[in-house]
Amino acid sequence: MNDLVGFIVALIALRISQRDNTPKALSFGWQRAQLLGAFFNGVFLLALGVSIFLQSIERFVSLQKVENPMLILIMGCVGLTLNIISVTFLHEHDHDHEGTNELPAATGTDNNIDLSTLQDTTHPHQDHRHQVIEPKGKGHDLGMMGVLVHLIGDAINNVGVIIAAAVIWKAKYEGRFYADPGVSMGIAIMILLSALPLVKNSGTILLESVPLGVNLDDVKHDLEKVEGVVSIHELHAWRLSQNKALASAHVLTSDDSLTSFMNQARLINQCLHAYGIHSTTLQPELATSIGGDGGRELHGLRQRTVKTASCQISCGSLCEDLTCCG
Known part of the structure; x- marks a missing residue:
């Protein structure tokens, strides 16, 4: 029976x-x-x-x-x-x-690039930790x-x-x-x-656990290496099914240009493809304008952002307990 x-x-x-x-x-x-x-x-x-x-x-x-x-x-x-x-x-x-x-962890062209191609592209993905991760069955x-x-x-x-x-x-x-x-x-x-x-x-x-073999600290590290990205917060990755993984993140960027953010989003998607995540939702947030010494001020802005970890598009204190991480 x-x-x-x-x-x-x-x-x-x-x-x-x-x-x-x-x-x-x-x-x-x-x-x-x-x-x-x-x-x-x-x-x-x-x-x-x-x-x-x-x-x-x-x-x-x-x-x-x-x-x-x-x-x-x-x-x-x-x-x-x-x-x-x-x-x-x-x-x-x-x-x-x-x-x-x-x-496979990454297939196709454009945003769906091959993992070996991603690993050979050393400049935009320099020092990224996904280069040592192999796709898991x-x-x-x-x-x-x-x-x-x-x-x-x-x-x-x-x-x-x-x-x-x-x-x-x-x-x-x-x-x-x-x-x-x-x-x-x-x-x-x-x-x-x-x-x-x-x-x-x-x-x-x-329970929407993180995909197998994916460390969110490594993912955050790689995404923050993308040029123009100040910091990443509200980063979530979960499995919809055995074969499908999704991710969402808030991206604090130093450039108010939509074209610039689209380039950043393309690189972010490439990084996530290497982790086997092929569906991504990104929320852009604009950081404070950077003056003359862009590198030094960007570094300081990144350090302040890490300490505060505040979201620029928040729901408000009344609905804080109703957010996903509240």
Whole structure:
């Protein structure tokens, strides 16, 4: 029954994520539907593992004798065979699906430049830390992993049933009946250990965690190296899905020219592309005008900005608690 629930949840999530008609209330569409399904399957498995663990403790206290271990052994073998066939099929499907979903850290032309090209451009990206970062794989599809974990958990359960039935069938001592709750407890622990990574990986994306391998301090360091950028604040980076990362930032610039800011934004996008972030929202803010000694005054302005870290386009004190970082 638990396998059926996992299949149904994963199938519904997959169908929803492929819908073309998106409600206006969902500005990002159904892109997190599979993540939500994977998280549900993971939590369901955690609950199942806890339930089996508690039941095994209860069976330790009040021991029950198994009357027909041979029949249980046959049923366990049949169930394990079906599990192996299903896991093999889904593993091959997951491998093919993973190959089509992998995205390089930076592709295309113009704003979507190749990472090697970005690394060779030494002048605008001099001293940038992204030059030592290599693109990371996207990993397995979490929606499919939810189904696989269900099947693997059921296969482990069948293996435990086979072991317990064989011990009860062949052994002659009275304590052989403890094999059933003992194996059940081991199965529960293995289900819990297999479900935890699924819950963690899907949950961190739902919590809008920073993309894997990205250090916001390094990103801020690189963006502030762009010529004309005084400082970066309100910097956020998060994962929309397994394959998509977004970022937003407030850019304090020393030039009031729109053309100059567009050039800065282009370089900022190139830096973020190297980190695997391909969708960016930038809010420009104008710094105080710089006089004769531009370099020295810009350095002083940057130091003052770092100390105050104040936003020039603020919401006001009344709605401070309602901002994203309030």
